[in-house]
Amino acid sequence: MAKNKLKWHLLFCLIILNSSILFQSYLFAEESPYNLSRAYQFVEQMLKEQKKVFEAGTPLENRINSKLTSNDETVFYYISETKIYKKKLISFKYKIDDLKVEEGKSSDKILIKAYITREFDFGYEALNPIFGDHIELEVDKTELTKNTLNVRSTNQIDLSKAKIKHNDAKSKTDLNTYLKRAESSKKLSVTINSNNGSTVSNRACTNNCWNRIKAKNYAYYWAAGHGRNPKYGGFKYNCTNFVSQSLHEGGIAFQSNWYNKVVNGKRQYTYTFVNAYSLDRHLWNKKIANDGRNKGKVQHADVYFYDPHNSVGLKYPDGHADHAAIVTGFLSGGRVLVSYNSNDRRNVSYTFYRDVEGGAMWRYHIK
Incomplete structure (x- = not known):
């Protein structure tokens, strides 16, 4: 009996020793040659x-x-x-x-x-x-x-x-x-809606489920420093994907031509969800935004579009949006702050992208 116990004990020690050697060999093989x-x-x-x-x-x-x-x-x-x-x-x-x-x-x-x-x-x-x-x-x-x-x-x-x-x-x-x-x-002026309430009715989302504060808070977190939300994935040019997911997280429901989701383990999305010009047209056509550019007072989760160049890359705006951002804050004196991806920026002036790239910009108020 004692011999059997000793045999099993030695076998156990041998297994542990071999495992340790194999593990160290794995670490050595995987270890970077650089510090x-x-x-x-x-x-x-x-x-x-x-x-x-x-x-x-x-x-x-x-x-x-x-x-x-x-x-x-x-x-x-x-x-x-x-x-x-x-x-x-x-x-x-x-x-x-x-x-x-x-x-x-x-x-x-x-x-x-x-x-x-x-x-x-x-x-x-x-x-x-x-x-x-x-x-x-x-x-x-x-x-x-x-x-x-x-x-x-x-x-x-x-x-x-x-x-x-x-x-x-x-x-x-x-x-x-x-x-x-x-x-x-600096000379531009905008009118800010002091009532940045959390719940506003929306034609694309019935029963008053649009929550602009929730959309703003989501954008604030995912704008910079936290990578890309795996729920929506990431793209090389991620600005519109970022804005769309912020709107969705604020309560705007997916639609047949506007979604980004995983189905049966595969990501499926529409061009409207990830392309600035297509999102611009979607917000207008579906009446998600109010009727007209730059109409109404600015509120959290309103969307700014930017048009720094034309379709062939020349520095002339052609009315087609190339970049998107979402309103995430306000400073005293009426300064509007936006957040966006690609590059990742959180709470920069709403004119900053236009000041850097040139061109035109406009805003849609999300109803």
């Missing part, structure tokens, strides 16, 4: 440098380390808030997500990819603008190769040789052009 902690430090150090120059009021100083440029949308917004609207930056916060490392095009380079969110506190509290962007930072492979770390301090981050290879926030518009448009936009 991800150090990759994180590179992105973090860049954002620390950005925090330093923004809070000092000099966003275009020390560009070699901050990697900020004069056509970065965060620089645009900071300068217009401080110079045009005379606001003072209280603090700058950042967050790093989805960090990964890939081989660069050159054999001696590595790409550090990440999704970063940057929040500016101008004293708006819950209405602070947030910018969510994908970035790619190219560094020398030796900076992340593990067998070189024994001769290199992990705290010694040299950003001077690192290069930004991709930045969602980089605009083709120059700073002076943006500021001229922003100055002009």
Whole structure:
């Protein structure tokens, strides 16, 4: 009896030992040859440098380390808030997500990819603008190769040789052009409906089920920093999908030509749900919006459309919407704030996209 117990005990120990060896072998095989902690430090150090120059009021100083440029949308917004609207930056916060490392095009380079969110506190509290962007930072492979770390301090981050290879926030518009448009936009006036009540009747949703506050809160959460809601999936150009799902979450029912859902494990959606021009026409034709562009007072969850270029990409508006955003807040003095995807922006001025891209814009009031 004792021998049997000993035999089973030895067999159990052997199984555990073999399992441990196999597991360690798996980890070794899956382990990245590059130091991800150090990759994180590179992105973090860049954002620390950005925090330093923004809070000092000099966003275009020390560009070699901050990697900020004069056509970065965060620089645009900071300068217009401080110079045009005379606001003072209280603090700058950042967050790093989805960090990964890939081989660069050159054999001696590595790409550090990440999704970063940057929040500016101008004293708006819950209405602070947030910018969510994908970035790619190219560094020398030796900076992340593990067998070189024994001769290199992990705290010694040299950003001077690192290069930004991709930045969602980089605009083709120059700073002076943006500021001229922003100055002009300041003169615009809109009338805000002080009654932003939660429940309003809607022809597409009977029994008073349209809840604009619910739609606004949904958009506020999913605009930036939380990825894409798996319930609706994500697209390369996700602005209209984002606005449509916000309207749906606010109570507007799916229709035969407007939906995005998973059926039998496969995603099915209509062009109307994910395309700005088609959504524009849908809101008009189905009388979901009031009759006419820019009619009525602005309320939460109203939808703005933007038309920066024509069908062949030239910088001339042609009346066909190319981008969509949803109203998520208001500031004193009548400033309307919107949120949108691609790029991910939360609570930026309703004119910001137009100020950056040019062209035309209009609003539909959701009834």
